Amino acid sequence: STKTLARAGCSVCFRRNVCSSPSRLQNCMSAWVIDQYGTNGVLKYTEEVAIPTVSSTSEVMIKVHAASLNPLDIAMRGGYGAKLLKLRRDPLSVMDTVSEFPLILGRDVSGVVVDCGSDVTHFAPGDEVWAAVPPWKQGSLAEFVTLTEYEVSHKPKLLNHTEAASIPYVANTALSALVNAGGLCRDNSSDKRVLIIGGSGGVGTFSIQLLKAWGAHVTVTCSQNAEGLVRGLGAEEVVDYTTGDAAEQLQVMEKFDVILDSVGRETEQWAVGLLKPWCGAKYVTLATPLLLNTDSMGLLDGAFNAVFSLQAKAIQSIISSGAFYRWGFYAPDGPGLDEISKLVDAGKILPVVEAQFPFTQVPQAFQKLEQGHARGKTVVRVAEEDDRQDDELIENIRRDTAESEQEGQETAKQN
Numbered sequence: 555s556t557k558t559l560a561r562a563g564c565s566v567c568f569r570r571n572v573c574s575s576p577s578r579l580q581n582c583m584s585a586w587v588i589d590q591y592g593t594n595g596v597l598k599y600t601e602e603v604a605i606p607t608v609s610s611t612s613e614v615m616i617k618v619h620a621a622s623l624n625p626l627d628i629a630m631r632g633g634y635g636a637k638l639l640k641l642r643r644d645p646l647s648v649m650d651t652v653s654e655f656p657l658i659l660g661r662d663v664s665g666v667v668v669d670c671g672s673d674v675t676h677f678a679p680g681d682e683v684w685a686a687v688p689p690w691k692q693g694s695l696a697e698f699v700t701l702t703e704y705e706v707s708h709k710p711k712l713l714n715h716t717e718a719a720s721i722p723y724v725a726n727t728a729l730s731a732l733v734n735a736g737g738l739c740r741d742n743s744s745d746k747r748v749l750i751i752g753g754s755g756g757v758g759t760f761s762i763q764l765l766k767a768w769g770a771h772v773t774v775t776c777s778q779n780a781e782g783l784v785r786g787l788g789a790e791e792v793v794d795y796t797t798g799d800a801a802e803q804l805q806v807m808e809k810f811d812v813i814l815d816s817v818g819r820e821t822e823q824w825a826v827g828l829l830k831p832w833c834g835a836k837y838v839t840l841a842t843p844l845l846l847n848t849d850s851m852g853l854l855d856g857a858f859n860a861v862f863s864l865q866a867k868a869i870q871s872i873i874s875s876g877a878f879y880r881w882g883f884y885a886p887d888g889p890g891l892d893e894i895s896k897l898v899d900a901g902k903i904l905p906v907v908e909a910q911f912p913f914t915q916v917p918q919a920f921q922k923l924e925q926g927h928a929r930g931k932t933v934v935r936v937a938e939e940d941d942r943q944d945d946e947l948i949e950n951i952r953r954d955t956a957e958s959e960q961e962g963q964e965t966a967k968q969n
């Protein structure tokens with residue numbers, strides 16, 4: 555039982571028999587998909603992907619206006635996390651009977667609600683929303699994406715869709731890492747010294763601004779040519795890791811309460827020693843081995859190995875430095891995005907869009923991200939901004955819904 559629409563129409567107009575796009579198959583939309591894991595060549599444009607219609611009462615269907623790319627998209631294109639994500643999508647997939655293909659990548663969405671399940675209370679067709687799409691769900695490099703109400707949030711009014719799409723995934727990651735793992739929040743950060751290792755990319759540029767909005771003192775490591783960017787976003791102290799030893803430069807500074815490490819591996823060797831000892835300081839790394847382990851060792855062995863290594867590092871960190879060692883993960887959090895929306899509309903967080911591509915150039919957008927040295931985010935414009943088209947689409951959905959309901963009532967009467 556959903557407040558929903560005609561399920562058998564064209565993806566553009568939803569009209570069942572009078573579709574103006576005859577080339578489209580019924581119930582299909584356009585999307586960039588992969589049918590196998592690999593390099594950029596596996597990305598394929600198609601107009602034959604099933605529209606992800608609302609299938610439960612708590613779902614919200616969104617017409618995608620813009621999406622953005624994250625390093626995870628490149629990794630997932632190559633098969634990263636395939637075993638665990640497949641299991642999360644469908645527990646029966648352990649028997650290998652279900653294929654994850656065609657798989658749609660893209661973790662950020664900014665767009666307009668076109669349909670809602672009957673239990674959805676915070677959203678209605680026509681609302682402008684933003685969200686981070688969990689990696690176990692079909693992504694946003696498509697005309698439509700469907701999420702649960704909890705994952706979605708109203709888009710900041712000050713941002714257009716292209717700007718808004720640059721924020722949700724890094725925002726949900728930073729919130730989860732800094733709040734859940736790092737113990738920080740709006741009310742306890744003003745006397746805290748925070749170090750961000752890797753301040754110039756998507757997570758870094760967002761985290762600097764969030765921490766400054768919460769009143770923290772922020773130190774950042776980045777390349778020399780990103781110093782202006784990170785200082786402009788509010789970083790007080792900047793260490794250039796490309797000239798000289800970053801660890802040495804950081805060791806002479808006052809110690810930190812929290813470290814957010816978005817680089818990992820060799821930085822982990824020296825970072826924990828920069829924390830204030832024996833006062834609850836925390837090192838949070840985003841470079842976690844869980845998915846790599848499950849890919850290479852299988853689900854059970856990989857997960858066991860990852861948990862064992864986390865415990866061993868946490869114990870070692872307490873013994874050697876009197877500080878906590880933790881992993882940070884992206885976590886879906888629509889209410890968290892509501893808070894970020896307020897900070898954006900208050901002018902405290904700005905989108906950092908480094909590059910944007912039209913929907914026809916998704917492989918070029920992947921290439922750009924793959925070159926590394928991000929300075930903020932790479933965004934894909936999926937639909938051009940046109941309020942009239944959205945209004946028309948929603949009107950068509952309403953009309954088809956009314957028709958479907960009437961048909962249902964007539965059938966019921968006849969029976």
Ligand SMILES: NC(=O)C1=CN([C@@H]2O[C@H](COP(=O)(O)OP(=O)(O)OC[C@H]3O[C@@H](n4cnc5c(N)ncnc54)[C@H](OP(=O)(O)O)[C@@H]3O)[C@@H](O)[C@H]2O)C=CC1
Nearest residue numbers: 625727752754755756757775777816840882883884927928
């Ligand atoms: N665990 C989780 O759930 C999540 C993990 N992540 C991970 O976090 C990491 C960061 O993500 P994101 O910000 O989106 O990535 P980006 O690609 O947007 O940014 C990475 C940034 O790090 C800089 N950098 C590279 N090497 C170093 C170094 N040694 N010291 C300081 N800066 C460095 C790069 O610039 P330059 O090379 O020019 O210095 C670039 O600006 C990625 O590895 C990602 O996979 C992200 C989200 C969720």
